[in-house]
Amino acid sequence: xxxxxAGNYFAPAGWGTAQIGTLAxxxxxxxxxxxFVSWHFQRQQSQANRHLEVLARLTPQxxxxxxxxxxxxxxxxxxxxxxxxxxxxxxxAAHLRRIQDLEHARAALEVRCRRAVAQCxxxxxxxxxxxxxxxxxxxxxxxxxxxxxxxELFGFESAKVExxxxxxxxxxxxxxxxxAGTASRKTPGSRTEELEITDAQGRKRWYRAxxxxxxxxxxxxxxxxxxxxxxxxxxxxxxxxxxxxxxxxEFVSAVSHEMKTPLAGIKAYVELLADGEAEDRATQEEFLxxxxxxxxxxxxxxxxxxxxxxxxxxxxxxNKQPRSLNEILEEALRLVRPSAEAKNIQLVSELSPMYLGxxxxxxxxxxxxxxxxxxxxxxxxxxxxxxxxxxTDGHQIRFEVQDTxxxxxxxxxxxxxxxxxxxxxxxxxxxxxxxxLPLAKHIVEDVHGGTITVESxxxxxxxxxVILPRAGQSL
Amino acid sequence: xxxxxxxHYLPTTxxxxxxxxTGDANxxxxxxxxxxxxxxxxxxxxxxxxxxxDVQTAADGLEAWEAIQQQKPHVLITDCQMPRxxxxxxxxxxxxxxxxxxxxxxxxxxxxxxxxxxxxxxxWGVKVVMAKPFSPRELLQQVEHLVGRSIGSEQPRAAPV
Numbered sequence: 044x045x046x047x048x049a050g051n052y053f054a055p056a057g058w059g060t061a062q063i064g065t066l067a068x069x070x071x072x073x074x075x076x077x078x079f080v081s082w083h084f085q086r087q088q089s090q091a092n093r094h095l096e097v098l099a100r101l102t103p104q105x106x107x108x109x110x111x112x113x114x115x116x117x118x119x120x121x122x123x124x125x126x127x128x129x130x131x132x133x134x135x136a137a138h139l140r141r142i143q144d145l146e147h148a149r150a151a152l153e154v155r156c157r158r159a160v161a162q163c164x165x166x167x168x169x170x171x172x173x174x175x176x177x178x179x180x181x182x183x184x185x186x187x188x189x190x191x192x193x194x195e196l197f198g199f200e201s202a203k204v205e206x207x208x209x210x211x212x213x214x215x216x217x218x219x220x221x222x223a224g225t226a227s228r229k230t231p232g233s234r235t236e237e238l239e240i241t242d243a244q245g246r247k248r249w250y251r252a253x254x255x256x257x258x259x260x261x262x263x264x265x266x267x268x269x270x271x272x273x274x275x276x277x278x279x280x281x282x283x284x285x286x287x288x289x290x291x292x293e294f295v296s297a298v299s300h301e302m303k304t305p306l307a308g309i310k311a312y313v314e315l316l317a318d319g320e321a322e323d324r325a326t327q328e329e330f331l332x333x334x335x336x337x338x339x340x341x342x343x344x345x346x347x348x349x350x351x352x353x354x355x356x357x358x359x360x361x362n363k364q365p366r367s368l369n370e371i372l373e374e375a376l377r378l379v380r381p382s383a384e385a386k387n388i389q390l391v392s393e394l395s396p397m398y399l400g401x402x403x404x405x406x407x408x409x410x411x412x413x414x415x416x417x418x419x420x421x422x423x424x425x426x427x428x429x430x431x432x433x434x435t436d437g438h439q440i441r442f443e444v445q446d447t448x449x450x451x452x453x454x455x456x457x458x459x460x461x462x463x464x465x466x467x468x469x470x471x472x473x474x475x476x477x478x479x480l481p482l483a484k485h486i487v488e489d490v491h492g493g494t495i496t497v498e499s500x501x502x503x504x505x506x507x508x509v510i511l512p513r514a515g516q517s518l
Numbered sequence: 519x520x521x522x523x524x525x526h527y528l529p530t531t532x533x534x535x536x537x538x539x540t541g542d543a544n545x546x547x548x549x550x551x552x553x554x555x556x557x558x559x560x561x562x563x564x565x566x567x568x569x570x571x572d573v574q575t576a577a578d579g580l581e582a583w584e585a586i587q588q589q590k591p592h593v594l595i596t597d598c599q600m601p602r603x604x605x606x607x608x609x610x611x612x613x614x615x616x617x618x619x620x621x622x623x624x625x626x627x628x629x630x631x632x633x634x635x636x637x638x639x640x641x642w643g644v645k646v647v648m649a650k651p652f653s654p655r656e657l658l659q660q661v662e663h664l665v666g667r668s669i670g671s672e673q674p675r676a677a678p679v
Contacts, residue, residue: 296630300599303628304555307650311561314653320568333557472601 091124098131175280176250179257181273184209184223193278198243215240218252218276225254226274232256237281249285250278290464297465297477301344305337312337350410351462351478354485361404361490365514368399368408368433368440375412376431383420383429390420391430399433399440400514403491411486414479415444415507422469423448423504435513443508451499459497460484487511546572547665550591552582552608553626554600558650562595562626565654566661579603583611586618592665595657598627609642619643622664626652 058066118125170177176193180186185207194200197213204212210219217238225234233255241247254276312330321327353359376392383390401408412431419429423446433442449469451459458464462481487495487509499505549571553559556577563573574591576582578600586594594612598605605625612618625638628650638644646660 299630300628303650304558307628307652308555308557308561310651311558311654314655315561315564318655320565320654326564333560337557 087122087124090118090122091128094118094128098135176278177275178209178213178218178222178278179273179275180209180222180226182226184219184226184273186212187273188275196240196242196248196278218278221252221254222274222276225256225276226272228256230256231258238278240278249281251281252276252278293465294462294477298344298348302341305340305344308337309334309341347410347478347482350407351482351485354482354489359490361407363402363404363491365400366403366405366408368401368403368442368511369394371403371405371409372412372431372433372442375409375416378413379416379420382417386420386423386427387425388420388423389428391428393430393432395433395435397435399435401440401491401511402514403511404486407486407490411483411509412442412444414483415509418479419444419446419448419505419507422446422472427504436510438513440511440513441508442511443506445504445506447504450501450503451497451505452501456497456499460495483507483509546570547593547661548572548574548589548591549661550574550576550582550585550594552576552579552594552596552600552605554578554597558597558626561654562657565658569658569661571661579605579608582608586612586621590618590621593622593624593661595624595626595661598625598629598633606642609638609644613642624648624657624660624664626650626657 118128122128170188171191173190174192176196177188177190178186178193179188186201186204186209189199189201189212197215199212206212209222210216213219215238217236218240221234221236221238233253235251235253238250238252239247240250254274257273257275312334315321316327316330321330350359372394373392376390380390416429416431423429427447429447430445431442432445433440435441449472451466455466459466460480462477464481465477484495487493491511493509493511495507495509497505497507549566551559551562551566551573552575553562554577559575559577563575566573574585576585579596580603582594582596583603585591596605596608603611605627609623609625612621612623620643623642623644624646625633625644626648627633630649633647635647638647645664648657648660
């Protein structure tokens with residue numbers, strides 16, 4: 044209408060109504076287009092603004108939830124700000140990805156860190172409670188680290204040590220030198236030394252010390268933490284090993300002594316006979332008897348040694364049959380009687396009048412009984428008494444050897460069945476290899492399923508008791 | 519016994535014992551044998567007796583010590599490991615008594631590396647250490663050397679250090 048009015052008003056003269064109408068339409072259309080265009084620009088602007096506003100308001104949480112893609116429809120591709128907004132969004136997205144990556148990395152690191160701390164704690168606990176004393180020193184041979192065991196051995200407290208020079212903490216110059224020497228070496232590799240260390244209580248103990256160089260280049264993580272250069276030593280208690288070595292040496296010495304004594308007799312009499320020293324028949328006969336006796340003795344010793352070795356190695360042929368225990372014990376008594384009489388020791392037999400059936404390897408059980416009896420005779424002074432008893436005890440059979448000998452201390456009672464163990468104070472009282480009682484124990488316990496025990500009082504005598512299962516009547 | 523012992527008797531320093539009859543040409547030299555093994559005693563005793571020595575025996579160090587107090591022998595032959603008193607203790611005791619400080623001792627032992635011959639010689643004056651098994655013949659020779667007497671063709675030699 045306005046266009047029509049305006050057409051009427053402004054139209055040049057001479058225009059007809061039709062012309063004016065056309066013009067008005069054109070003007071109207073142009074107006075519409077103008078309005079549309081401005082509306083369109085405004086809409087685009089507000090779309091862009093909304094994008095920017097949303098982007099501006101975004102919180103980190105929204106970023107992770109990828110909200111812009113949800114709440115904002117994409118801008119039409121021809122939108123004049125589309126490129127700018129898209130590049131902002133791309134930058135944001137790139138940052139977002141980076142933040143996400145960092146966040147993942149951080150979480151992973153946190154887990155690793157926690158694990159590392161836990162591991163470190165575990166290692167510290169293990170280190171501190173390790174039975175082996177461990178000491179670490181730096182380049183200047185000053186104490187870096189010591190575990191509980193090392194502290195106890197040398198009698199110090201790591202936390203309280205002020206002068207950390209190892210030589211002042213540890214009273215063992217050879218260990219100090221070993222660590223210093225290892226720390227100053229150019230090449231890795233361990234060094235080992237056997238040391239006798241006097242502990243905080245003044246006892247001497249043997250240790251095998253293994254020292255290795257601590258190098259700063261051991262792994263990148265350590266380098267960052269200013270890891271030490273120096274050396275660490277682990278001490279292994281070899282007291283038992285040393286004691287065993289000593290006992291083995293003593294055993295070899297005892298065995299050779301025991302073997303040489305009968306051998307000496309054999310060789311001496313052979314020489315006397317060969318030299319024709321024994322002129323009469325009776326002397327020759329006597330010498331031959333002595334040779335034979337000593338040869339038997341040597342044989343018994345060798346058999347004892349082999350028996351114990353065989354039983355220990357588990358390669359014995361056991362021939363168990365129902366036997367009369369009393370018969371075996373009587374035989375043992377008969378065998379030991381000469382040595383008892385030589386020492387004027389009264390050998391008393393108190394065997395049960397009943398038949399005591401045992402499932403036994405006769406030779407082995409005889410050996411065990413003989414060892415107990417000859418042991419009693421050996422360690423009973425002249426004029427003493429050795430009693431052999433047997434009796435039933437329910438389903439079990441018991442025999443015991445009681446003597447009026449030198450007796451055993453409590454410690455000796457516990458150790459007397461150990462191989463090669465010989466009671467020190469009585470060692471020179473009689474020759475022996477320290478094998479008789481261990482062999483008897485093996486025979487009774489491992490082969491016959493019985494038990495062997497000792498009760499004793501120093502100076503009053505000992506009683507060795509053997510308990511064996513009773514063989515069933517049906518056997 | 520047929521040869522003349524007069525030229526070979528022990529140095530006078532060992533002869534101040536009243537019981538010592540070394541100077542008597544007709545007396546056999548006394549040897550004390552000490553061992554806890556009867557068969558060893560018997561073998562050594564037999565050999566030495568046949569060679570004309572007056573042999574006494576003892577079953578352990580204490581018995582030997584007591585025997586020596588009764589009558590000093592010219593030579594002591596002793597084992598090392600014995601009950602009651604061992605050979606080393608016996609020698610220690612002998613050396614601390616003036617009368618037996620220089621009694622010649624032969625140690626006859628089955629011990630091995632745990633005995634130091636040098637220490638026995640230097641510290642305890644044990645002139646001869648013989649290992650078991652031993653030869654009775656050699657034992658006799660050692661006794662001969664120590665008492666400074668020879669039999670048969672053997673020449674007297676200076677006593678070993």
